[in-house]
Amino acid sequence: MIETEMSLKEHDESRQGEAVMLSDNKEQNGRKLYIESYGCQMNFADSEIVASILLDKGFSTTPDYKEADVVFINTCSIRENAEQRVRNRLKEFESAKLKKPGMIVGVLGCMAERLKSKFLEEEKLVDVVVGPDAYRDLPNLIEKVDDGSRAVNVLLSREETYADINPVRLNTNGVTAFISIMRGCDNMCSFCVVPFTRGRERSRDPYSIVKEARDLFKAGYREVTLLGQNVDSYKWSPQEDDAAANHTAITFAKLLEMVAAVDPLLRVRFSTSHPKDITDEVLYSIARHENICNYIHLPVQSGNSRILELMNRTYDRAWYIERIDTIKRIIPDCAISTDVITGFCSETEEEHQDTLSMMDYVQYDYAYMFAYSERPGTLAAKRYADDIPEEIKKRRLTEVVEKQRAHSLFRLQQQVGKIHKVLIEGFSKRSDKDYCGRNDQNAMVVFPVDARYKVGDYVNVMAETCTSATLIGKIV
Structure with a gap:
């Protein structure tokens, strides 16, 4: 895997509209949540914590931000182009908000503290800004916005770990x-x-x-x-x-x-x-x-x-x-x-x-x-x-x-010609006739579907050839 700002597959690439399957029987409040995450794996994990907090308050989720009542973008400040991406995306949300009065748009995560005044006051692109340690306060902040105010909490904590919150798995393969x-x-x-x-x-x-x-x-x-x-x-x-x-x-x-x-x-x-x-x-x-x-x-x-x-x-x-x-x-x-x-x-x-x-x-x-x-x-x-x-x-x-x-x-x-223990994660992006999964060394392996095995199973795969990013083989 090669990731660089020169490639299409950037390190801060977003997962557009992470949907979640809700198995909880909690009473719904009729409001829909949409979360879009940028940046490192920590940001994606944080989005799962946010979803859990709001699920407990009766929200459901949607993969389409135009249907959402609350739209959050979980941000990254590692590189300048990530910030420009977020700003461009917020302008798209702003257009959707004009068509759906009452929609709340918020910025979460690393960009929140540094750019809170720009987002809230200068550009007026968002209604709520929340830092990484303040996600428990989201229900209160949403209430403030419902009452007509803009809301912000970017306080950092010396204790917060969210250890007691069971994350809602977003965009999951179940494996x-x-x-x-x-x-x-x-x-x-x-x-x-x-x-x-x-x-x-x-x-x-x-x-x-x-x-x-x-x-x-x-x-x-x-x-x-x-x-x-x-x-x-x-x-x-x-x-x-x-x-x-x-x-x-x-x-x-x-x-x-x-x-x-x-x-x-x-x-x-x-x-x-x-x-x-x-x-x-x-x-x-x-x-x-x-x-x-x-x-x-x-x-x-x-x-x-x-x-x-x-x-x-x-x-x-x-x-x-x-x-x-x-x-x-x-x-x-x-x-x-x-x-x-x-x-x-x-x-x-x-x-x-x-x-x-x-x-x-x-x-x-x-x-x-x-x-x-x-x-x-x-x-x-x-x-x-x-x-x-x-x-x-x-x-x-x-x-x-x-x-x-x-x-x-x-x-x-060097791994071609060897047998690899692979955890089947899903179907290949290119064909539903092939499975894909990673071996112990984190290399992606693609191999033909075998009816005896399903997603979540371990299989032994003989690597027969490779590209610059993938091993290709068959189950043995």
């Missing part, structure tokens, strides 16, 4: 699901807005995480992805008056094993790891459990130590290489993906070459690749000049993309 294990981030990477939009890091009660995983398994799900801005720094300690106070602190390695123990048929993935925090203990936990997938997303951002220091990544090139070597030693068949930023402030041509050489060293299976986009309020915006011309940024990005395309193909070619 794979996200579980948020922590919120916020304490890392202050100079290019990143997340610490300012999502607040300080706090870990969720591990027993609520295990319960959510167990409930998902009972409902037929066979794979969960544990989500956090930096999952390796997950750490939960019971309070003195907690019923679990006699338990020791839970690290991420321990949490992985607790979730893996739910059932051997429940696959466990996680994202995202930070090179400074990923421990040997985590790697050995992966190696010990067959159902913890051999796949790690380990963002490098740059292969040059000076640039990494300017990015405040708190590791250097040598540290990152040591972590890669350790992963390959403890988990020999582990797939590794990464994030790369080209054209960061003052990056020289030689430093760009260090990134390319790092890619050659690791030979990543997948990558998310972007040209640097200065975000207002970040440390980089305050300290450094965004001094690399756009044409140079894009040329360097093209070189990174071309190299990753070659590495992705090479890594898949």
Whole structure:
């Protein structure tokens, strides 16, 4: 998988109109909700929390925003073009609102705090603005709008984890699901807005995480992805008056094993790891459990130590290489993906070459690749000049993309001729005569439908050939 702002499949791509099947018998209030999500997996998980909160208040959902009474767009502030997309989409909602008086339009998530005044006052595009830690307040805010006011709550919390809320699974295949294990981030990477939009890091009660995983398994799900801005720094300690106070602190390695123990048929993935925090203990936990997938997303951002220091990544090139070597030693068949930023402030041509050489060293299976986009309020915006011309940024990005395309193909070619355990996730996008699913290393596998198997089953697939993004084979 190659994702870049040069491709059609962008990292902040939205899922248009996520619909949800309502099995609850809660009394309906006749109002319909539409949620559209942009950005990282955390945003999609947050949309499921929002849907749950409003479902409890009697809302139903619709896949068509023109039919909705309340329209929310869950936003991302990672890159500038994401904000422009949201603004354009809000103008479309504004047109629908003219045809449906009383429709409420709101902005959720990371963009809310930073652009609240623009959305509410200057451009008057929305009625309600809600930050990532204020979703419990949504019913009250909607009431305020019903009474004729505009409403806003972007307060950040040091405690909120939504641990007691059972997410409503949106746009689900019924097989794979996200579980948020922590919120916020304490890392202050100079290019990143997340610490300012999502607040300080706090870990969720591990027993609520295990319960959510167990409930998902009972409902037929066979794979969960544990989500956090930096999952390796997950750490939960019971309070003195907690019923679990006699338990020791839970690290991420321990949490992985607790979730893996739910059932051997429940696959466990996680994202995202930070090179400074990923421990040997985590790697050995992966190696010990067959159902913890051999796949790690380990963002490098740059292969040059000076640039990494300017990015405040708190590791250097040598540290990152040591972590890669350790992963390959403890988990020999582990797939590794990464994030790369080209054209960061003052990056020289030689430093760009260090990134390319790092890619050659690791030979990543997948990558998310972007040209640097200065975000207002970040440390980089305050300290450094965004001094690399756009044409140079894009040329360097093209070189990174071309190299990753070659590495992705090479890594898949190494898996051809082997048998892979694949979880059937659904039908191929191209044909309902083919199933698709991922193997342990997160590679997508396509193979002919076999009437003996259904979505949610594990099958053994012999990979016979591949494209640059997909293994192609047959059930054996």
